[in-house]
Amino acid sequence: MYVNNNNNFFHGIMFHHFHDHGIHTKGQGSIDKDDFYKMINFIGRNNILDADVFFEKFKNNKLKNNQVCLTFDDAIKCQIDIALPILEELKIKSFFFVYTSIFQGKPDNLEFFRYFRINYFKNVDEFYDSFYEFLDKDLKSFFEKNNKKIQQTKIKFPHYSISDIKFRLVRDVFLTKVQYEDIMFLMFKDKKFNHNDFSKKLLFQKNDLKTLDNLGHLIGLHSHNHPTLLEKLTHDEQKSEYENCLSSVSEILDKPKNEIKCMSHPCGSYNADTLKILKELGIELGFKQIMTIEPEKGMKKVNNSFLEIARQDHADIFKRMN
Ligand SMILES: [Zn+2]
CATH class of the missing domain: 3.20.20.370 (Glycoside hydrolase/deacetylase)
Incomplete structure (x- = not known):
């Protein structure tokens, strides 16, 4: 109970x-x-x-x-x-x-991104790997700088994995919304995913x-x-x-x-x-x-x-x- x-x-x-x-x-x-x-x-x-x-x-x-x-x-x-x-x-x-x-x-585009991530990749880590490849930036020092924040977020949102938290940080802090979405749209194109077809269903x-x-x-x-x-x-x-x-x-x-x-x-x-x-x-x-x-x-x-x-x-x- x-x-x-x-x-x-x-x-x-x-x-x-x-x-x-x-x-x-x-x-x-x-x-x-x-x-x-x-x-x-x-x-x-x-x-x-x-x-x-x-x-x-x-x-x-x-x-x-x-x-x-x-x-x-x-x-x-x-x-x-x-x-x-x-x-x-x-x-x-x-x-x-x-x-x-x-x-x-x-x-x-949140729901389209989610649908894409779930349906076009074997698992979320494969998606993250592909995303970082498209991003093509060295994130080592960014993650080091934010290490405390990552640990704090884990306490606040225990159901997130560390790679979820890192991805969210890159999405929300390292990148602007436009930069993030541009990368996602490149990935859509790469996998021939047309998100407009899904609006009514999702x-x-x-x-x-x-x-x-x-x-x-x-x-x-x-x-x-x-x-x-x-x-x-x-x-x-x-x-x-x-x-x-x-x-x-x-x-x-x-x-x-x-x-x-x-x-x-x-x-x-x-x-x-x-x-x-x-x-x-x-x-x-x-x-x-x-x-x-x-x-x-x-x-x-x-x-x-x-x-x-x-x-x-x-x-x-x-x-x-x-
Ligand atoms: Zn919400």
């Missing part, structure tokens, strides 16, 4: 990818339908609250330490295809945090958002473009990320903006500006994606503020089940 990580605090459970025998290929951290059932059992169905109940109780300070909610990030179609039927069957209403550039035909369409809303799930913000390090953006850039996201969601759901009250931080990245902006936009509940305190961010407790509620990555729970 899941005992809330021996921590005494309520939190969210964070899900991203699901796989089946069709288009949604098995990849790092993905689970299938049966795993999802088992995980819900392991967490304990009675500990899982509907999103709207979690939200109301949270606002009224009524959440108990054993209580959790399920959250789904990134508007990924496998959640609709695989997780949603189970949520409906078990009558669990959940949070769906979506970034909105996908609804304007300008998705972040990502939410507007109708998916409406369906979720009609079924009583809660839709929340997750920025417009899903930057990997939002905290590095200026105040105004961050503001437009969340304003655009809020406008899009409100328009698609045909709901006033003030009815959208929750969010999760993309890649867990935020700073003081972000929290101020979200507060001004009327957001009343925000999730981070770790279960620990970050003293360097001035945190005193795990659920540090109403915009910094902890979430457990489903991969960490999965590990504990097996």
Whole structure:
């Protein structure tokens, strides 16, 4: 039985990818339908609250330490295809945090990159090797310089391997987004992968958002473009990320903006500006994606503020089940 990580605090459970025998290929951290059932059992169905109940109780300070909610990030179609039927069957209403550039035909390439990595390479290490070949830079001193950061990240995100962490550092710190994507597109070309063919299969369409809303799930913000390090953006850039996201969601759901009250931080990245902006936009509940305190961010407790509620990555729970 899941005992809330021996921590005494309520939190969210964070899900991203699901796989089946069709288009949604098995990849790092993905689970299938049966795993999802088992995980819900392991967490304990009675500990899982509907999103709207979690939200109301949270606002009224009524959440108990054993209580959790399920959250789904990134508007990924496998959640609709695989997780949603189970949520409906078990009558669990959940949070769906979506970034909105996908609804304007300008998705972040994240899902395409993932699909490519999983389907065009034998394993993730073969992908990393190929990536570093295309990059063709000596990274030795970069990794040495960042050694402490790598170790710290491993503690923060235990389900990442060291090579995952190193790759993410190269992607997010060593390279600019444009440089990173240019390399990926070269790799696409090399393997004759045409990502535009996959948009509808891999990502939410507007109708998916409406369906979720009609079924009583809660839709929340997750920025417009899903930057990997939002905290590095200026105040105004961050503001437009969340304003655009809020406008899009409100328009698609045909709901006033003030009815959208929750969010999760993309890649867990935020700073003081972000929290101020979200507060001004009327957001009343925000999730981070770790279960620990970050003293360097001035945190005193795990659920540090109403915009910094902890979430457990489903991969960490999965590990504990097996
Ligand atoms: Zn995300």
